[in-house]
Amino acid sequence: MTKVQKWDFMEVAVKGEPVENPFAGPVVTGTFTGDHEEITVDGFFDGDDCYRVRFMPSYEGHYRYRITGNVLSGEVSGEFDVTPAAEGNHGRVQVVDGRYLGYEDGTPYYSVGTTCYAWVHQNEELQNQTLETLAAAPFNKIRFCIYPKYYEFNRSEPLTYPYERGNGEGFDRALAEKTERERKNYPGTEPAEMDYGFNYYRLNTEHFKRIDRRIAQLRDLGIEADLILMHPYDRWGMNVMKAECCDLYIRYLAARYGAYRNVWWSLANEYDLILSKTTDDWERYASILCDKDPYDHLRSIHNCMKLYDYSRDWITHVSIQRQDFCKTTEYTDEYLDKYGKPVVWDEICYEGNIHTGWGNITAQELVRRFWEAFLRGGHAGHGETYLDEKDILWWSHGGVLKGQSVERLRFLRKICEETPGNYLKRTAGMFDETVAVSGEEEGYRTMWEMGTCDYEIHYLGITQPAYRMLYLPEDLLYDVEVIDTWNMTVTPAGRHSGSARIELPGRQYMAIRIRRVQEKDRQSTGPEES
């Protein structure tokens, strides 16, 4: 009997009759039935005479399946057993309490993402190098594009095209011309020499097969694959297809990738720069995804200048590019409160030295933005844009990491994962610090005086105080640690009550962690140096 882990991947491949366009609609369908669920999903065509149906079980136990379809001579059925999830398999990432993210098995998820937009479109050697780098890095999410990318530093043709070569079948000439006219009002969007020589009704299965493998490899590294379905940086007509071709593409992705537990759907990178699309288009794509993905993977859409309406029901989390050059993740808690959804900063400028400001901030500043995001209850994504002799920039191509932020993000993730009660949220603090607490606050709290919270982190950001006053409750006891977020150290700073002066090194990027000493621990002497 086939055995599959819970939240892992069951695939049934069947041979079918040729049809005129096997991509045009669901030609096979599978129903998977266990004791606790029955899921029906579309299959997809994978070239030659091969159709595949994929399924992710959410429960242990015995399952049966039936595959039907107009390309099959009869029904295909079978059985399999779902075994417990192995170590490292925590299930999907989901929304918790409308504010946080957590794995299906209850493990908290602090999303320390990165961005390699076009890594799956590079040569195999470079892709493998990227995976090696990721295996050693702290990231647990990566954003990348299903479609290839045409942009500065990205002028090469992709390894494979997403469509079969053709004569522009499905190309919408009127839309393309209208879009080209509109582009003139957006001096930042560069015109490209377009290549419309594809059949937009026929997907290139080799392209998607390659991505299958990469999603699975990411899954095995514990990395969420934040799939970007569309983006503005197009040279191959992917943004000026007819609507039916767009819909076909979305359905195909749902059928092909929906059963990977680590998939997130990002409808677009910088949706507002895709001049050919309307809100109705995005909403239609979203409704297809909602309809065709039975696992309700996380769904969002990423902006350039104009925020999408994140209050839309289909959007599970706020996937956001910073709106102001100066003030970025400081807005995390405002967005959390406004939308009542987790906030994931999916672009806050990259560590690097290229000529434009989205790709030339320091490691210190990027790390600072991460701390602000996480201590306010959000999440953030990294990227790296250091100039390279071969024009291989991590932000788009992957490869190796050259910056200094990565190790600090590993440290931050560790600090986050040490949170008792699992989740951090911002609370009142002095105007010059960001204070995160875990769990419920009981006592009255002001900017000056702490309540009776069990666990707090005060992040001091760009300031460089030589000491800091804490105003703790007089009747409670707290262990205090000084965290150097840049040098990645945690140093005990004594056990305190009431007004306490905590000595600091007079450097930037410090934090203070405060843990209430429980009654039973009162005899101990506080934390050891770590």
Next chain:
Amino acid sequence: MTKVQKWDFMEVAVKGEPVENPFAGPVVTGTFTGDHEEITVDGFFDGDDCYRVRFMPSYEGHYRYRITGNVLSGEVSGEFDVTPAAEGNHGRVQVVDGRYLGYEDGTPYYSVGTTCYAWVHQNEELQNQTLETLAAAPFNKIRFCIYPKYYEFNRSEPLTYPYERGNGEGFDRALAEKTERERKNYPGTEPAEMDYGFNYYRLNTEHFKRIDRRIAQLRDLGIEADLILMHPYDRWGMNVMKAECCDLYIRYLAARYGAYRNVWWSLANEYDLILSKTTDDWERYASILCDKDPYDHLRSIHNCMKLYDYSRDWITHVSIQRQDFCKTTEYTDEYLDKYGKPVVWDEICYEGNIHTGWGNITAQELVRRFWEAFLRGGHAGHGETYLDEKDILWWSHGGVLKGQSVERLRFLRKICEETPGNYLKRTAGMFDETVAVSGEEEGYRTMWEMGTCDYEIHYLGITQPAYRMLYLPEDLLYDVEVIDTWNMTVTPAGRHSGSARIELPGRQYMAIRIRRVQEKDRQSTGPEES
């Protein structure tokens, strides 16, 4: 014949009869008449039997004066000649075109201020040291308080009190009690052991005499004296006097200090923390100043959290403390446009290492905030709060400067003063830079492409690009220089037209200066290294 420079100081001292309270109202008045002006001003009592009347002439030539008053047995009159202003005497600072500041003689004024709130209340030795420091520093404005200050690091009694000792005459007990009750809602404002043992109807002339001398010394150093009339940090009852005592104080200051060309009136430091005052109070004080200061010295009021309504007619410029911890002088151009008045950032956090965020930013960050302010057409003030064994912090006590920002502010002031056409204003630029231009912009300009401005500075702030693209008009020629605002260098970067790649060192805090090459200079080779 007495000779006085234009915009300098004419004083007539007269002996008068004793009256019950010579501070209570104008007891002598002077009228000064020249060919182009006739000014009537109140005199003031200066102890013993001495009354003084002071006058600042705004024109050269022959003047006559007449002093009258109920304490005089008759009229006192005389004559004097006003000579041309000597070098370094530029007259008052005034508003230019509703957006800038300039001296009366047409010299542009870029206000590089500093703050030593209580320096005139320290011992004489320390005051003299402060003046020596100022003489070697780049500052052309200083903020300080007429009243002594009680606050953290400021627990000593002042050298002199502003009032004569007494039994609380003029003390408003009901107001004091109401204020004490309100303080409980402001946990940040500390209660003090109050000393109401003064007569608030009688000013201590020694106190004001000392300040006379300091204002004059500042004037001779080319430093504007931004006099803070009231502030929240009181232990001596100055904020809970009866209204008539407040008014008497304001009138006295106008009469005593109005004739110094370098005086600015700041009604308050952090007016909104003076819980005893209402808007009506501030407006009344302002009207007294407008009425009693015939020279219309600059007038404003400084906030803590809540901005005053800067659109009030009496307010000549926006004197503002930063409102957000992260985004500060980036708001300069917004305030300029909103109020149509010059913007002077009179508190943007200080370079230092004390425990609270208003006094522990780095020199780099303070200098960056200055550049943002000036390149957006505003002005900014410095302060320094490094911990000191003797608790002598520049921000309040003066003394010596310990920080690294000062030399960079000197460099910035020099760059500003090199502006052709005299004033900088912000214009369109890429999202990651602040671009200042001088003079009129002729050509169409977008974020990406420059118009045909003669002079520009692009400030790149926290970014660290290895190069920068400029998109200059194809048909014009520009000399380009790279400015390192931290290392204080200006390096020629060639003569360019059209798209130009400017190499940069990949460090933060760089700027690029662009000057259009005039037709007549086309044969030269561009600027020399400076």
